Amino acid sequence: xxxxxxxxxxxxxxxxxxxxxxxxxxxxxxxxxxxxxxxxxxxxxxxxxxxxxxxxxxxxxxxxxxxxxxxxxxxxxxxxxxxxxxxxxxxxxxxxxxxxxxxxxxxxxxxxxxxxxxxxxxxxxxxxxxxxxxxxxxxxxxxxxxxxxxxxxxxxxxxxxxxxxxxxxxxxxxxxxxxxxxxxxxxxxxxxxxxxxxxxxxxxxxxxxxxxxxxxxxxxxxxxxxxxxxxxxx
Amino acid sequence: xxxxxxxxxxxxxxxxxxxxxxxxxxxxxxxxxxxxxxxxxxxxxxxxxxxxxxxxxxxxxxxxxxxxxxxxxxxxxxxxxxxxxxxxxxxxxxxxxxxxxxxxxxxxxxxxxxxxxxxxxxxxxxxxxxxxxxxxxxxxxxxxxxxxxxxxxxxxxxxxxxxxxxxxxxxxxxxxxxxxxxxxxxxxxxxxxxxxxxxxxxxxxxxxxxxxxxxxxxxxxxxxxxxxxxxxxxxxxxxxxxxxxxxxxxxxxxxxxxxxxxxxxxxxxxxxxxxxxxxxxxxxxxxxxxxxxxxxxxxxxxxxxxxxxxxxxxxxxxxxxxxxxxxxxxxxxxxxxxxxxxxxxxxxxxxxxxxxxxxxxxxxxxxxxxxxxxxxxxxxxxxxxxxxxxxxxxxxxxxxxxxxxxxxxxxxxxxxxxxxxxxxxxxxxxxxxxxxxxxxxxxxxxxxxxxxxxxxxxxxxxxxxxxxxxxxxxxxxxxxxxxxxxxxxxxxxxxxxxxxxxxxxxxxxxxxxxxxxxxxxxxxxxxxxxxxxxxxxxxxxxxxxxxxxxxxxxxxxxxxxxxxxxxxxxxxxxxxxxxxxxxxxxxxxxxxxxxxxxx
Numbered sequence: 001x002x003x004x005x006x007x008x009x010x011x012x013x014x015x016x017x018x019x020x021x022x023x024x025x026x027x028x029x030x031x032x033x034x035x036x037x038x039x040x041x042x043x044x045x046x047x048x049x050x051x052x053x054x055x056x057x058x059x060x061x062x063x064x065x066x067x068x069x070x071x072x073x074x075x076x077x078x079x080x081x082x083x084x085x086x087x088x089x090x091x092x093x094x095x096x097x098x099x100x101x102x103x104x105x106x107x108x109x110x111x112x113x114x115x116x117x118x119x120x121x122x123x124x125x126x127x128x129x130x131x132x133x134x135x136x137x138x139x140x141x142x143x144x145x146x147x148x149x150x151x152x153x154x155x156x157x158x159x160x161x162x163x164x165x166x167x168x169x170x171x172x173x174x175x176x177x178x179x180x181x182x183x184x185x186x187x188x189x190x191x192x193x194x195x196x197x198x199x200x201x202x203x204x205x206x207x208x209x210x211x212x213x214x215x216x217x218x219x220x221x222x223x224x225x226x227x228x229x230x231x232x233x234x
Numbered sequence: 235x236x237x238x239x240x241x242x243x244x245x246x247x248x249x250x251x252x253x254x255x256x257x258x259x260x261x262x263x264x265x266x267x268x269x270x271x272x273x274x275x276x277x278x279x280x281x282x283x284x285x286x287x288x289x290x291x292x293x294x295x296x297x298x299x300x301x302x303x304x305x306x307x308x309x310x311x312x313x314x315x316x317x318x319x320x321x322x323x324x325x326x327x328x329x330x331x332x333x334x335x336x337x338x339x340x341x342x343x344x345x346x347x348x349x350x351x352x353x354x355x356x357x358x359x360x361x362x363x364x365x366x367x368x369x370x371x372x373x374x375x376x377x378x379x380x381x382x383x384x385x386x387x388x389x390x391x392x393x394x395x396x397x398x399x400x401x402x403x404x405x406x407x408x409x410x411x412x413x414x415x416x417x418x419x420x421x422x423x424x425x426x427x428x429x430x431x432x433x434x435x436x437x438x439x440x441x442x443x444x445x446x447x448x449x450x451x452x453x454x455x456x457x458x459x460x461x462x463x464x465x466x467x468x469x470x471x472x473x474x475x476x477x478x479x480x481x482x483x484x485x486x487x488x489x490x491x492x493x494x495x496x497x498x499x500x501x502x503x504x505x506x507x508x509x510x511x512x513x514x515x516x517x518x519x520x521x522x523x524x525x526x527x528x529x530x531x532x533x534x535x536x537x538x539x540x541x542x543x544x545x546x547x548x549x550x551x552x553x554x555x556x557x558x559x560x561x562x563x564x565x566x567x568x569x570x571x572x573x574x575x576x577x578x579x580x581x582x583x584x585x586x587x588x589x590x591x592x593x594x595x596x597x598x599x600x601x602x603x604x605x606x607x608x609x610x611x612x613x614x615x616x617x618x619x620x621x622x623x624x625x626x627x628x629x630x631x632x633x634x635x636x637x638x639x640x641x642x643x644x645x646x647x648x649x650x651x652x653x654x655x656x657x658x659x660x661x662x663x664x665x666x667x668x669x670x671x672x673x674x675x676x677x678x679x680x681x682x683x684x685x686x687x688x689x690x691x692x693x694x695x696x697x698x699x700x701x702x703x704x705x706x707x708x709x710x711x712x713x714x715x716x717x718x719x720x721x722x723x724x725x726x727x728x729x730x731x732x733x734x735x736x737x738x739x740x741x742x743x744x745x746x747x748x749x750x751x752x753x754x755x756x757x758x759x760x761x762x763x764x765x766x767x768x769x770x771x772x773x774x775x776x777x778x779x780x781x782x783x784x785x786x787x788x789x790x791x792x793x794x795x796x797x798x799x800x801x802x803x804x805x806x807x808x809x810x811x812x813x814x815x816x817x818x819x820x821x822x823x824x825x826x827x828x829x830x831x832x833x
Binding site for chain 2: 037039040041042043045052054057076079080083084086087117118120141142157158159160161162163164165166167168171172173174175
């Protein structure tokens, strides 16, 4: 039972998977259907029989009452999204990802009007060394999708998370610490999986003008994964 | 305890069987022998262990005790719990820095010495305390620091420093069944073997033993479930990552009753069918390592560990079991059992997604029992003397005795072993704390109680505790106590999940804003909301409890907050006049017109 609707599931499926299959959107950022669940952004937190847990890492079970679209949960999701905004440096108007960015789209979906919390303004490195890929750590939300894609799909282990706590940061697999000194290819899954503008392909700026991009016209609930060919319902 | 040598990297890697799962231990040995873990060492390790460099860097950059830059021949870290602060840590640190002509967090000009803070090092009964190259020096005062400064000045190797600097008394003030009774090594094992494993598990069950790390999960249930779980191997892990500020009972158990702990692990191994055990010892207890290794060696000589324990052979085969000690490297989060397992596997200590729990999928993804040091000590006693004896102590829901680590404003800080159910008031009388105003039970993640609640009891059904008992007198500022704890949590958050990574820093910043006299009622509400999000959405216990000190002190000592609030509605975090400070410095002005008027 999800928000009062009975939803079918297969044995071993997570709540997120069962919901997605039934066309029900649960806000998320670190989850991606092609990759092993991670459970770090916590946006998909739902009430599972009264106990809170991440929909992406908890298995669906028969007869369990799951609540997702409640005012209280969405208020908490909004706060988490605002936390992600203030811990990094996100300047949407000057970001090439604007309109295709899932962080921005989730913020729109949840009705975020201000960052609410005091900005951290962290000093984060930009790495433009790679010929084809820009690494803009100011926009990284530590979802580890690139880490998983590079390790599990590309078989390269190019990305990792270094440091601890609020000082956690995206690191790359080279002694110099530069992306150019890794074997990242523009064709790698890791190069295109980033939900924000932290890993972005060079020389593609404004190919699609702002105003005609995915989330300029669709709520993220309709297209939860950028890159899927068809909106789930229209 | 040697000076830093040229690093024998291949030797260290070989000593740890070329196994990347031992990466934390390898990095520890590199750090200890070389004094740093330079960037090129990560490349060499990547080659020697055949794992990507990025994984080695992830681990090396996670733990506080690893660093790439040199901290000189002497690295001095002052314990920074609020108890150390109350005992004059800040003044003493400044005193030492002045004696050595250096600034904190900056290597001395001659490259000899480095001074910084570290989280509580498990010596709250002998505060203030510090670590020198990882070895604990308790009970600091100016005379002892004069001696330390002189030893550093003449560049005396740490191994030649006077042993009295490193002497750490147990301070057992009130002994009990664990701390006061003689234990003959092997007694619990012999009883276990003659009774059989089913019957031993039944004794642990009827004893109603519950985990001593604070959560209170029933030990017999955990063991039974792990025993049933299928796997290639079963493991016993002892959690000696005693990182909760104000707790030091495991330090004492391991220092003076290690046989009891190791025997409890061996009893568990017999019950669940494990052949290997691991003791995860917090890095701050480095000074105990050689002693513990020698206890293990003696047990092997006596046939209590190793192959064919006590010469026992039965239908299930020989009884083989051995224990390896792993050291932590400065990460409180590794006290969380799944983070501890990650650390044992050479990774950053980030808690896993659960279920599955370790009893089914733990160390190397095999069924694993993880218990606290004190739990294993209790298990050994129960195996020796039976469940009924144990269950007769304490309360119906909380059987047995509990070690309490008392520190702070009292005459007799140290270890007190009580039957469960003892009142806070009784402990305060026993330790000589007539002036107590508040007690932080079970550390920052536990419960802050005020003088109105001193009749509450230490028990799982009332005040559950891992053992910390920090006493604060009337003169103490409970706001500053809570602020110290918010700094602790922000420093120790692993950074995996959004609510804890960002929320703990937001809490710390807001408390600092209040401390700077810029708080308002708005900030109080903000902190309550952050607490709500941490409790509901954080990934593990660290995040769930990280706001407790703030919320509880706000509720119980509102006056400590109210007198700091500048306005009752709103006050911005941004200090407009403060922002002009650089301009004032540049122009050399500090007159009335160089400041914004206070409206």
